[in-house]
Amino acid sequence: xxxxxxxxxxxxxxxxxxxxxxxxxxxxxxxxxxxxxxxxxxxxxxxxxxxxxxxxxxxxxxxxxxxxxxxxxxxxxxxxxxxxxxxxxxxxxxxxxxxxxxxxxxxxxxxxxxxxxxxxxxxxxxxxxxxxxxxxxxxxxxxxxxxxxxxxxxxxxxxxxxxxxxxxxxxxxxxxxxxxxxxxxxxxxxxxxxxxxxxxxxxxxxxxxxxxxxxxxxxxxxxxxxxxxxxxxxxxxxxxxxxxxxxxxxxxxxxxxxxxxxxxxxxxxxxxxxxxxxxxxxxxxxxxxxxxxxxxxxxxxxxxxxxxxxxxxxxxxxxxxxxxxxxxxxxxxxxxxxxxxxxxxxxxxxxxxxxxxxxxxxxxxxxxxxxxxxxxxxxxxxxxxxxxxxxxxxxxxxxxxxxxxxxxxxxxxxxxxxxxxxxxxxxxxxxxxxxxxxxxxxxxxxxxxxxxxxxxxxxxxxxxxxxxxxxxxxxxxxxxxx
Numbered sequence: 001x002x003x004x005x006x007x008x009x010x011x012x013x014x015x016x017x018x019x020x021x022x023x024x025x026x027x028x029x030x031x032x033x034x035x036x037x038x039x040x041x042x043x044x045x046x047x048x049x050x051x052x053x054x055x056x057x058x059x060x061x062x063x064x065x066x067x068x069x070x071x072x073x074x075x076x077x078x079x080x081x082x083x084x085x086x087x088x089x090x091x092x093x094x095x096x097x098x099x100x101x102x103x104x105x106x107x108x109x110x111x112x113x114x115x116x117x118x119x120x121x122x123x124x125x126x127x128x129x130x131x132x133x134x135x136x137x138x139x140x141x142x143x144x145x146x147x148x149x150x151x152x153x154x155x156x157x158x159x160x161x162x163x164x165x166x167x168x169x170x171x172x173x174x175x176x177x178x179x180x181x182x183x184x185x186x187x188x189x190x191x192x193x194x195x196x197x198x199x200x201x202x203x204x205x206x207x208x209x210x211x212x213x214x215x216x217x218x219x220x221x222x223x224x225x226x227x228x229x230x231x232x233x234x235x236x237x238x239x240x241x242x243x244x245x246x247x248x249x250x251x252x253x254x255x256x257x258x259x260x261x262x263x264x265x266x267x268x269x270x271x272x273x274x275x276x277x278x279x280x281x282x283x284x285x286x287x288x289x290x291x292x293x294x295x296x297x298x299x300x301x302x303x304x305x306x307x308x309x310x311x312x313x314x315x316x317x318x319x320x321x322x323x324x325x326x327x328x329x330x331x332x333x334x335x336x337x338x339x340x341x342x343x344x345x346x347x348x349x350x351x352x353x354x355x356x357x358x359x360x361x362x363x364x365x366x367x368x369x370x371x372x373x374x375x376x377x378x379x380x381x382x383x384x385x386x387x388x389x390x391x392x393x394x395x396x397x398x399x400x401x402x403x404x405x406x407x408x409x410x411x412x413x414x415x416x417x418x419x420x421x422x423x424x425x426x427x428x429x430x431x432x433x434x435x436x437x438x439x440x441x442x443x444x445x446x447x448x449x450x451x452x453x454x455x456x457x458x459x460x461x462x463x464x465x466x467x468x469x470x471x472x473x474x475x476x477x478x479x480x481x482x
Contacts, residue, residue, distance in 0.1 A: 058457075065378050068336070072200075082429055095390070099430045116392035142366045142412070147419075149423055151422070165439060167215070169467075179333035180216070182446075196225070197334050200339060203316070204357070307321045320362065343400060366413070377413075388403050406431050422479060440473075443468050443474065447469075
C-alpha cells in the first residue's frame with residue numbers, strides 16, 4: 001500500500017518534471033503558447049510591418065477609418081426608419097401566429113401578442129424621399145447621405161450576447177472584436193494615440209451595462225484591444241505627470257523598465273512582453289497627444305453649437321465631437337455607445353429622450369466630416385444590437401420587446417450610396433424578407449471597404465483558421481456601394 005509520504009513525494013516529482021518540460025519548451029521557442037502567440041506577434045510592432053506581414057490590404061481601400069455609433073439597448077426600427085402602414089390598420093389586433101410561432105421572444109413568451117402601431121409619424125426626406133420618423137428631425141437632414149439597411153438579422157436576443165455577436169461575429173465570449181481585427185490587420189495611422197478607441201454615454205430607459213470585453217482583442221495580441229476613454233473629465237487617467245516629475249525623468253523611467261522587460265523576454269519569449277513595452281511607449285506619447293486632443297479651444301463656437309457639445313460633460317454630443325478629432329488624428333476605429341434604448345415600456349417618452357440626446361450630434365458628425373472632406377474615406381455606422389417587436393409590450397406604458405428577425409441600421413461615407421435603402425421586412429416589420437443582411441455580411445462589407453477580403457483575413461488559433469466572419473457564409477453587400 002502506498003503511504004501518504006510516498007504519494008506526496010511522487011506529486012512533487014511530477015510537478016517538478018512538468019516545470020522542467022515547460023521551461024524547456026519556452027526556452028526552445030517551440031512551446032505551444034509561444035509558437036501560437038509568436039506567430040501572432042510577427043510584424044505587429046508597427047502598422048506598416050503588420051500590414052506587410054499579412055499582405056494587407058488585399059485591394060485598394062475605400063476608407064481609412066470607421067466611426068460606429070451604437071445605440072445600445074436596441075432602437076425600434078418601427079419608430080425610426082421602417083414605416084409600416086399595416087401596423088396602423090391592424091393596431092390592437094392579435095399578432096398572427098404564422099409570424100411568431102416557433103420564433104424566439106425575450107419577455108413576451110406565453111403572453112397574448114397584440115399588434116402595436118408606430119408611436120410617431122413618418123415623412124419623406126431629402127431629394128431621395130427616404131421615409132424617416134419625426135423622432136429624428138436632424139438625421140432627416142442627412143437623408144441623402146445615408147443608406148438605410150432595413151433587413152438586418154442577428155442571432156442573439158438578449159443584450160450582452162447580442163452585443164458580443166455584433167462586435168465579434170459570434171456569441172462565444174473571448175473572441176476578438178471587429179475594431180481589434182481591423183487594427184491588427186491594418187494598424188493605426190497615428191503613433192501617439194491608440195488605434196481603437198471606445199467611449200460611452202448614458203441617457204434613456206434602463207441603460208444596460210457594456211462589458212469591456214466588447215472591445216477586447218481575444219486571441220490577438222492585447223495591444224489591439226480597444227482603449228476606453230472617459231466621457232467626463234480627463235479622457236485618460238494619470239495622463240499628466242505628478243508634481244515634481246519631469247518629462248525627462250519619465251522618459252528615463254520608461255527606458256529602464258523597457259530594458260528590463262526586453263532582458264526578461266530573451267528567456268520567456270512571450271509576445272505579451274512586447275505588448276507591455278509598447279503600452280509604456282504609447283502611454284508616454286499619449287501624455288503629449290491627449291492634452292492637445294481634448295483642448296477644444298481651437299473649436300469655433302459654431303462647431304460646438306452644431307454638435308450641442310459641452311466638452312467634458314460625458315454626453316453623446318461631446319463624444320461625437322471628440323470622435324471627429326480622433327479621426328483627424330489617425331485613429332482607425334472609433335466606437336461610441338449610447339446606453340438607454342431598452343424600451344420595454346414608455347417607448348414614446350424614452351424615444352424622445354434618446355433621440356433628443358443623440359439625433360443632432362449624429363447629424364453634426366456626418367455633416368462636419370462632409371464639410372472637412374473626411375466623409376469620403378470615413379465609414380459611419382448607426383444602429384443597435386437588435387430591433388424591437390411589432391407587438392405591444394406594457395411596462396409602465398406602451399413598449400416593445402427585443403427583436404432579431406428584422407431591424408434597421410444605416411451606413412454613410414466611404415462610397416456608400418447615399419439616399420438609398422436596401423432590403424425590406426414584411427408588412428408588419430417582423431421578418432426580413434428581401435435582400436437579408438446578416439451581421440456577418442455587415443462585417444464582410446466593412447472589411448471590404450478597408451480593402452480586406454474577409455475570406456482571406458484569418459489567423460490560426462487552436463487548430464482553426466479564425467475569421468471575423470466565421471465559418472458560416474458571409475457576403476459583401478456590394479449593392480449599397482458606388
